[in-house]
Every structure is written in C-alpha cells, then in structure tokens.
Amino acid sequence: MEKTLKKENFNSLITGLKDKGYKTIAPKKDNNLITLCEIQEADEIHFDHIQTNNSIKEYFLPKTEKILSYTIEKTKVSIEEPEGFAVKSVVFGARPCDAASLPIMDKVFNWDCTDKFWIERREAITVVTIACDKCDSYCFCTSVGLAPDSKKGSDVLLTKISDDEYLVETETEKGEGLIKELETVFSEPPSGTPDRQVATVEKKFEIDKVKPWLDENFVHKIWAEFSKKCIGCGVCTFVCPTCHCFDIVDECTMAKGDRVKNWDGCQFKMFTLHTSGHNPRSTQDQRWRQRIMHKFKYYVEKFDNILCVGCGRCSRSCPADMNISEMLEIIATDEGQPEPVSSDEGQPVSKE
Amino acid sequence: MDNIYTPYLMNISDVTDEAPGVRTFRLNFQNENEGKNFKFQTGQFALYSAFGYGESTFCIASSPTRKDYVECTFRQAGRVTNALSELNVGDTIGFRGPYGNVFPIEEWEGKNLVFIAGGIALPPLRSVIWNCLDLRDKYKNITIVYGAKTVADLVYKHELKEWTARDDVNLVTAVDPGGETPDWTGKVGFVPTVVEETAPDSKDTIAIVCGPPIMIKFTLPVLEKLGFKQDKVYTTLENRMKCGLGKCGRCNIGCTYICKEGPVFTAEEVSKMPDEF
Numbered sequence: 001m002e003k004t005l006k007k008e009n010f011n012s013l014i015t016g017l018k019d020k021g022y023k024t025i026a027p028k029k030d031n032n033l034i035t036l037c038e039i040q041e042a043d044e045i046h047f048d049h050i051q052t053n054n055s056i057k058e059y060f061l062p063k064t065e066k067i068l069s070y071t072i073e074k075t076k077v078s079i080e081e082p083e084g085f086a087v088k089s090v091v092f093g094a095r096p097c098d099a100a101s102l103p104i105m106d107k108v109f110n111w112d113c114t115d116k117f118w119i120e121r122r123e124a125i126t127v128v129t130i131a132c133d134k135c136d137s138y139c140f141c142t143s144v145g146l147a148p149d150s151k152k153g154s155d156v157l158l159t160k161i162s163d164d165e166y167l168v169e170t171e172t173e174k175g176e177g178l179i180k181e182l183e184t185v186f187s188e189p190p191s192g193t194p195d196r197q198v199a200t201v202e203k204k205f206e207i208d209k210v211k212p213w214l215d216e217n218f219v220h221k222i223w224a225e226f227s228k229k230c231i232g233c234g235v236c237t238f239v240c241p242t243c244h245c246f247d248i249v250d251e252c253t254m255a256k257g258d259r260v261k262n263w264d265g266c267q268f269k270m271f272t273l274h275t276s277g278h279n280p281r282s283t284q285d286q287r288w289r290q291r292i293m294h295k296f297k298y299y300v301e302k303f304d305n306i307l308c309v310g311c312g313r314c315s316r317s318c319p320a321d322m323n324i325s326e327m328l329e330i331i332a333t334d335e336g337q338p339e340p341v342s343s344d345e346g347q348p349v350s351k352e
Numbered sequence: 353m354d355n356i357y358t359p360y361l362m363n364i365s366d367v368t369d370e371a372p373g374v375r376t377f378r379l380n381f382q383n384e385n386e387g388k389n390f391k392f393q394t395g396q397f398a399l400y401s402a403f404g405y406g407e408s409t410f411c412i413a414s415s416p417t418r419k420d421y422v423e424c425t426f427r428q429a430g431r432v433t434n435a436l437s438e439l440n441v442g443d444t445i446g447f448r449g450p451y452g453n454v455f456p457i458e459e460w461e462g463k464n465l466v467f468i469a470g471g472i473a474l475p476p477l478r479s480v481i482w483n484c485l486d487l488r489d490k491y492k493n494i495t496i497v498y499g500a501k502t503v504a505d506l507v508y509k510h511e512l513k514e515w516t517a518r519d520d521v522n523l524v525t526a527v528d529p530g531g532e533t534p535d536w537t538g539k540v541g542f543v544p545t546v547v548e549e550t551a552p553d554s555k556d557t558i559a560i561v562c563g564p565p566i567m568i569k570f571t572l573p574v575l576e577k578l579g580f581k582q583d584k585v586y587t588t589l590e591n592r593m594k595c596g597l598g599k600c601g602r603c604n605i606g607c608t609y610i611c612k613e614g615p616v617f618t619a620e621e622v623s624k625m626p627d628e629f
Contacts, residue, residue, distance in 0.1 A: 067357040070403050077403050077444040081355055111598055112612065116353040218606065218626040245601030248357070248594045252404035259357065259401075264600070271602050272592050275429040278565065280591060280605070280628050290604075298607045 001176050003168040003186035005158065014042040014092075016182040022126075023089040025059055027052045036094060045093060050136050051311060055241035056091055056098035060105075060121045066258045067117065067248070073255070086120035090178065092128045097141045097309040099129045099153035101241035107303040108244060117261070126178050130166070131159040135199040138312030140325040142201045146309055149198045161194040204325050205332035207296075207306065213331050214297040218289070226327050227288035229320040230267070236291070236314035236324075237265030242307045245271070266290045292327070356597055359401055359446030360386055365421065367441055370507040371500075373428040374472060375437055376413065378421050379447060391450075392416055394457060394483040395476070395588060395616040398449025399596050400424055402435035409593045411615070412450060413475035415482035422447070425475040425507060451596040452615045455480045455560070455586060457487075464493040466552040468571060470543045470563030471500050474507050476588045476615075477562050481515075488520060495522040495552050499543040502531030524550050544570040547578075554579035560586045561619075565629050572619055582620035589615050589622070589629075605629065 005013070017024050018040070026039045029046040033053045039045060069080040102122065109118035131149035132139075141147060151157050155175030158166040168186060170176040179186060237243040247264040250257055264271060267288070272281045281287050299307035308324075315323040366378035381387030393416055399407040408430070414423035428437045439445060457480065465484060469477045477496075484491050496515060500506045506525065515523040525538035526546040532538075539546050543563060552559070559580050561571050568587060575585055591603035591610045598612040606626040608614065 068355065072403055072444075075443045077361055077446070079358060079361065081358065108599055113356050113597055114353065115597075115599060116355055120353065218628075244599075246594065246599075248407060248600070250401070250404055250406040254404075257404050259406075261357070264594075264602075266601065274590075274592055275433070276564070286628070293606070294601070294604075298604065301607050 001168075001170040001179060002189040003179060004161070004189060005166045005168050005186055007164040007166070009185045010042040010045065012185045013182060014039070014045075016185055017090055017092075020181055021088055023087050024092055025089055026092040027094075036091065047093070047130075050132070050134055050139070051095060051313065051316070052098075053239070053313075053317075055101070055239060055311065055313060056094045056127070057101065057241045057244075059089070059091060059125060060102065060118060061244055061246070061263070064260050064262045065117060067261050068259045069257070070259070071256050072252075085117060086124035088124050090126045090128055093130045093158075094127060095132055095311065096129045096148065096150040096152070096154060096157065097146060097311040098241050099127050100141075100146050100150055100309045102127065102153040104153075104242055104299075104303075104305045104307060104309070105244055107305060108299075111303070126155045126174050127153065128156040128158065128175070128178070129154040131157060131196070132199045132201075133160050133197045135201045136312070136316075138316045138323070138325070139199075139201050139310065140204050140312060140328075141310035142203045143205050143325065143328070144207055144306050144308050144310040147198075148201055149196065159194075160197040161190070167194050167196065201310075205329040207328075207332070209332040210296050210328055211300055214293060218293070222330070223285040223289040226292075226322070227285040229322055230284050230288055231320055232267050232269070232284050232287070233319060234265035234267040235317045235319065236322075237267055238263060239313040239317045241309060241311060241313075242295070266294065292324075296328070357448070357595070359399070359407075359448040360390075362422075362445050362447045364439055364441055364443050364445060370425060370509070371505050373437075374425065374505075374507055375428070376423055376425040376508075377436075377439075377445070378414075378423050379445065380421050382444070387420065392422070393450070393454035394480040395455040396450035396452050397476075397596070397611075397615055398422075398424070398447055398451060399593070400426075400432075400436065401446030401448070402432050402439065403444070403446060405435035406432045407446070407448070407594075408432040408436070409590070409596065411476035411479065411588065413478050415479050415486060417483055417486035425472075425478075427472050448596060451611055453613065455483075455588075455616050457483060460484075460558045461490045462556075463491065464553065464555075464557040465491055465495070466557055466559045467494075467496045467498075468543065468547055468559060468561045468563070469496075469498045470567040471505060472507065473562040473564065473567075474498055477560060478508060478511070480560065485518075485521070492556070493522065494520065495524070495550065497524045497526070497543065497547055497550055499526035499528070499539075499541075499546055500531070501528050503527055503533045503536055505531070542570075543567050544574045547571055548574045551578060554581075554584070558584050558586065562588050575619075582623060583618050585619035587617060587619065587622060589617060 026045045034049045066082045109115040151171045155172045273279045295307040361382045362379035368376040397411045401407040413425045515521045593603045594600040603610040
C-alpha cells in the first residue's frame with residue numbers, strides 16, 4: 001500500500017497512535033545524544049540526524065529483563081512467569097538498517113526452540129522507519145547488501161519526497177493494519193514518480209570476499225593488528241543492533257527474587273571464563289576475532305545471514321577509533337591481504 | 353507460549369560427599385507428571401539453579417537406565433556451586449534440561465569400551481559407564497582408567513570399589529605423583545602415561561575420554577599411538593554457558609555451539625575445530 005504523509009500531520013499521527021493504545025518510541029534529542037525513547041508528543045521527535053545513538057535492539061531485547069520470578073519459603077520455591085512484557089508499541093523513525101536487524105535476529109531466537117520474550121515483543125511492536133536522506137563515513141549498509149531505503153524488517157517505510165512530505169510504503173500486514181487504523185492522517189499517493197530523497201552510501205567492500213577469507217584465516221596476524229587499540233570496553237556490542245549475546249543472573253532478597261537476562265558482550269574477558277580459571281578466549285585479539293567471525297562467518301553458516309547491517313555505530317562509538325568497515329575492506333581486498341603467517345606467528349599475543 | 357528459561361523444580365533426595373568440595377545430589381521431580389514425561393540420554397547436560405544465586409551447567413551424572421531421578425556431581429568453586437552446596441536433603445533446586453547431544457551407545461554395541469577420565473571429569477563418564485554396565489550383554493570388554501590429583505580427590509569412591517569387585521570391568525585407578533597415600537594400591541602417574549601402560553587393544557574398541565584440556569591434549573596422541581582411529585575416540589566438551597539453547601552466544605568453538613552440536617564429539621570432529629579451547 002502506498003500513501004503520503006505531510007509533516008504537518010505528524011501531530012495527528014502521534015496523537016492517533018496514543019488514542020489507539022500504542023506506546024510510541026521515536027528519536028529524541030537529549031543533550032548531545034539522539035536517543036530512541038518513548039515520546040508523548042510529535043514535537044519531541046528529532047529528524048535531522050544520521051543515526052540514533054542507541055539502536056532499536058533494546059525494545060526487543062531489553063538491556064535487562066525479568067525471565068522469571070520466584071518466592072522462596074523455607075525449602076520450597078514457587079515460580080511466577082513474567083507477564084505484560086510485550087507492550088503494543090510503534091517504533092517511529094528508526095533507520096532502515098536497524099529494522100533490518102530484526103528478521104536477522106529472529107533466526108537465532110527461533111532456532112530450535114523459541115524465546116518467547118523476543119517473539120512476543122516482535123508481535124507487539126510495529127516498526128515505522130524513515131529512509132536516510134544523509135549518511136556519514138561510518139555508514140556501510142550498501143556493503144552488506146542493504147540500502148538507506150531498505151524495507152527489510154520495516155512494517156512501514158517513510159521516504160522524504162519534499163521538505164514537508166513523505167512517501168509511505170507498507171511492507172507487512174501489520175504495517176498495512178496500522179495505516180488503516182489511522183487512515184485520516186495519510187493522503188493518497190502522488191501521481192507520477194515521486195522524487196525520493198535518499199542518501200548515497202558508498203560501497204566500501206565486496207561482502208562476498210569476506211567469508212572466503214575468514215574461512216582460511218582463523219590463525220592470522222591480522223587479528224592482533226586489528227585489536228591492538230581495543231580496550232575491551234564492549235561498547236561496540238552494546239550499540240550494535242545485531243549483537244544479541246546475553247547473561248542470565250539471579251537478583252534476589254532472602255525470600256523473593258527474579259532471574260534476569262542482561263546484555264553481555266564477547267569483548268569481555270569474563271564472557272567465556274571457566275570456573276577453573278581457564279579461558280578459551282583469554283586475549284583481546286581472540287575476542288575481537290570472535291566478533292568478526294560471529295558476524296561474517298559463523299552466523300552466515302548457521303543462519304544464512306550476515307550478522308551486521310552496516311549501521312556503523314560500533315565504529316562511531318569506539319573510544320579507540322577502531323573501524324570495522326575499514327577492517328572488512330582490508331579483509332576483502334586482495335592487495336590488503338597479508339600472506340597467511342605460520343601458526344606460531346599468528347598465535348594471539350598475550351594482552352589480558 | 354512456553355518459557356524456555358523456566359526450570360523444573362526438583363527436590364534434593366540424597367546428598368553424597370564425594371571428595372573435598374565435591375558433592376553429588378540426587379534429584380526428584382516435585383511434579384510427578386513432569387517426572388513421568390522427562391527423558392534424557394547419556395551425555396546430555398543441564399542447568400542447575402540455586403534460587404537467589406543463579407544457574408550452573410553440569411552434565412547429568414546418572415544413567416538414563418536408572419529411572420525416577422537424576423544425579424549431578426559438582427565441585428564447589430563459584431557463587432552458584434557454593435550456594436548449591438549449602439542445600440540439604442528436602443531443599444528445592446531448579447533444573448533446566450536435558451540439553452545437547454548424546455553418546456551414541458547403540459552404535460557401540462558389540463565393541464570393547466575404554467573409558468578414560470581425569471579428576472572431576474568422571475561424572476559425565478559415570479552416566480555412560482552405568483548406562484553400558486546396565487546393558488552389559490551388549491558390550492565386550494569394558495576398561496575404565498581413572499586418575500585424580502590425590503587419593504582424596506577420587507570421586508565416587510564407593511562405585512570405584514564396586515567396579516573393582518566386578519569381574520566384567522577392568523578398572524585402573526591412578527593418582528598424580530605425590531598424591532598417593534601409604535596404603536594406595538592403584539597406579540601413580542598422570543592419566544596419559546597410565547593409559548599408555550594399560551595399553552588397551554584398539555581393535556574393535558571405542559575410547560571415551562573426558563578430563564581437563566591438558567589431560568585430553570596429551571591423552572589423544574597416546575590413543576593414536578595405540579592405534580585408535582580418531583572417529584573411534586569420543587569426548588565431551590564444556591564451555592561457559594548461560595542459556596544451553598544456542599542463543600546466549602558464548603560456548604562456541606568456531607562455528608560449533610557446544611550446547612547444541614555438543615557436548616559429545618569425536619576426536620575427529622574436535623581436530624577440525626579451530627584452536628580455541
């Protein structure tokens with residue numbers, strides 16, 4: 001379904017969503033950060049940015065979430081299942097790259113057995129994205145098979161067609177339902193071909209060349225070179241819309257407690273530390289290799305998808321200025337491929 | 353929709369102290385129906401929880417041939433295992449599982465079996481040892497080589513006696529040099545050396561090895577020297593795990609998720625994995 005939406009109707013759209021019982025999440029400026037967060041009024045929405053600082057991920061996989069509660073009474077324990085965690089919401093104005101992360105992550109959360117916390121939120125949340133009309137040097141969606149106006153994962157995609165008007169395209173039944181619910185705020189599609197204002201994101205590397213290189217070079221001096229600057233802060237994993245690794249811990253008083261799932265990250269030493277003290281990924285270069293391998297090799301082999309949408313957040317947020325697309329460029333280009341080293345030379349350098 | 357993170361509630365019905373800091377729990381389902389419907393196969397693992405402290409991953413140490421209960425053996429080492437060891441008979445613990453793949457014991461029928469374990473790694477093998485002993489007719493010679501640091505560190509001491517007394521089991525126990533007591537009658541030496549001395553015949557034989565990484569590393573070449581083909585040698589791997597369901601993202605070695613594709617692998621499969629142990 002195609003419609004248009006005038007900027008002046010954003011107010012009625014957000015009010016309409018509220019009236020229909022939706023919680024609205026949208027980009028909002030807070031000091032120097034542009035954050036996807038809950039808003040009440042259309043005025044709060046920030047439009048003129050490249051990318052939000054946080055990704056869409058936390059609305060589907062919260063930073064911390066209760067997966068069960070329990071009461072301990074002497075020797076007995078009773079368990080209570082969490083309820084009401086999936087709230088009917090609309091994420092409005094996220095970027096297409098963020099939306100594309102959702103169907104990619106559906107695969108791991110549905111694999112073999114279903115994580116209901118992910119799936120029920122996926123069902124409850126409608127995703128309305130706005131195509132990017134500008135980008136920066138960190139953006140690389142076009143290198144990972146996406147585009148600034150990709151529809152993958154979006155229920156509705158808005159594309160700017162003039163200073164005060166957006167083209168509205170629905171991608172799913174859920175998106176169509178949403179537009180029908182709020183019919184009055186939308187106008188009929190324009191006649192003729194609208195002038196879509198979409199950024200041009202430079203293609204930085206051939207993704208097809210990345211995996212074959214990774215297949216051959218688990219042991220390679222490049223891992224130590226790449227990770228030299230890494231301070232292991234893990235911010236790349238937290239801002240990433242596709243990093244989904246988590247921890248499970250108990251939070252408890254004497255009698256009552258919750259078991260919670262928290263974001264975790266492969267860049268932390270504790271992530272793989274055995275109780276014995278042994279650690280299969282004890283150095284930062286092993287941990288950085290894991291991040292690249294997981295995204296561009298392991299996930300592809302398991303789920304036939306790259307675990308990266310090219311949003312560039314990991315590089316934009318890195319305090320040590322590590323740049324993942326530059327590394328992938330090195331990996332993907334023949335000239336940049338150093339000769340594989342002997343296994344001794346390629347062994348991770350100790351940097352615990 | 354079911355919550356895949358919800359554990360079964362189990363009663364601790366028996367507690368055995370195996371060695372300093374090592375304890376075995378026998379667990380029974382609090383809900384009879386859950387108990388009736390519960391099935392597992394030897395080699396699988398589970399997540400055990402001390403409510404208020406969290407979950408910890410260990411193998412199921414009992415054999416599926418012993419119905420109505422499961423057993424786990426753990427060493428007090430971290431937050432959860434310390435909390436577990438505070439629990440007594442009648443207390444409740446959480447149990448999530450069974451997870452992972454299994455020892456293909458049906459494929460092993462008609463063959464000799466050699467079990468090789470080091471230290472706290474006997475529990476996963478104890479499950480498959482009892483499983484095969486409970487189906488004793490289906491297997492030929494059964495040899496068990498078990499070593500620990502010291503005599504006190506040997507686990508399942510009562511069962512070691514039982515296996516020694518049986519004439520259909522050849523049990524070789526060993527302790528590391530310096531770990532012996534004056535009345536120790538077993539061998540003194542490290543597991544790989546003891547395996548070499550015991551020299552089990554590799555013809556028509558399956559070897560099952562479990563122990564700390566360093567023990568496995570030095571035992572595999574010994575087995576190769578004895579003529580064991582890599583696809584006839586099995587091991588069970590462990591890594592830190594949180595979900596046990598292939599989602600939390602940490603137990604992989606290369607592409608292989610220990611929780612889903614493992615924990616049981618052949619030495620051949622292990623040799624193809626990248627060096628990330």
